[in-house]
Amino acid sequence: MLVVQGVTKQIGGLRAVNGVDLSLGENEIIGLVGPNGAGKTTLLNMISGISAPTSGKITFCGEEITGLKANQICKKGIAKTFQIAESFPGLSAQESVMVGALFGKPRKTSMADARKEAASVLDFVGFPAEKMQTTVKNLNVVELKRVQLARALASQPKLLLLDELTTGLNPKESKEAVELIKKIRDTGVSILIIEHVMSVIMGVSNRIVVLDHGEKIAEGRPYEVVNNQLVIDTYLGDLHAF
Ligand SMILES: Nc1ncnc2c1ncn2[C@@H]1O[C@H](COP(=O)(O)OP(=O)(O)O)[C@@H](O)[C@H]1O
Ligand SMILES: [Mg+2]
Structure with a gap:
């Protein structure tokens, strides 16, 4: 479904992502891990069209999407949530999700349908029904994350890119997030x-890819990756959460 070949992002003198290959199949969950600054967000930004690669090729469902704009890529079926869960602070939760339903899909959608779809996807992600009309800036972090996820899902993606969805959540909330990811x-x-959070990654991923200094240093099934000495030395050894 997704094939990333030799993708590089040069930012000034830094190769934030350096010649990364990655592929992902249908119904697969890949966990992307690595130290802060490893290039994870930059890689997701290139897949979703937020920034263009300096070199390399990205193919989605057999079609090259390298360097297309984020709105074009979203309509082809790739949606993304952001590391920082801020979005349209002045809109209500429902309106914020309607944006995905109205502008994220290839076909035209009426306001009435978008309203219904937003309500249904908010329900799917476990957002409290009584808060649908609450302004986004008055939501708590868990509710914000659910709105952000709902907005991504409202564009009816085939591929969902999640950037640190559980950051800021407590262990119980993270566990709920794992269940939700599997349900999606x-x-x-x-x-x-x-x-x-390695328990989240281990719980949901079919495969794990490890980045360090912009390069892929390991890839494999979860138990293989956490037992890989290079991964332990460069990443897991420092993780108190593990
Ligand atoms: N817009 C930018 N301008 C300058 N440096 C950037 C920019 N975006 C990312 N970087 C740098 O690229 C590297 C990778 O960043 P990032 O992809 O955010 O890492 P991660 O998400 O793995 O923590 C870091 O060294 C970061 O400082
Ligand atoms: Mg990041």
Whole structure:
């Protein structure tokens, strides 16, 4: 479904991402991990069209999408959530999700349909029904994350990119997030997820890819990766959460 070949992002004198290859199949969840500054967000930004690669090629469902704009890529079926969960602070929760339903899909959607779809996807992600009309800036972090996820899902993606969805959540909330991620996968959506909490990554990923200094240093099934000595030395050894 997604094939990333030799993708590089040069930012000034720094190669934030350096010749990374990655592929992801249908109904697959890939966990992307690595130390801060490893290039994880930069890689997701290139896949979702927020920034263009300096070199390399990205193919989605057999079609090259390298360097297309974020709105074009979203309409082809790739949606992303952001590391910092801020979005349209002046809109209500429902309106914020309607943005995804109205502008994220390839086909035109009426306001009435967008309103219904937003309500249904907010319900799917467990957002409290009585807060649908609450202004986004008055929501707590868990509610904000659910709105952000709902907005991404409202664009009806085939591939969902999640950047640190559980950051700021407590262990119980993170566990709920894991269940939700699996529930989304079971609807037929593939997922590429950046995550620091190893229990979350281990719980959901079919495969894990490890980045360090912009390069892929390991890839494999979860138990293989956490037992890889290079991964332990460069990343897991420092993780108190593990
Ligand atoms: N817009 C930018 N301008 C300058 N440096 C950047 C920019 N975006 C990312 N970087 C740098 O690229 C590297 C990778 O960053 P990032 O992709 O955010 O890492 P991660 O998400 O793995 O923590 C870091 O060294 C970061 O400082
Ligand atoms: Mg990041």
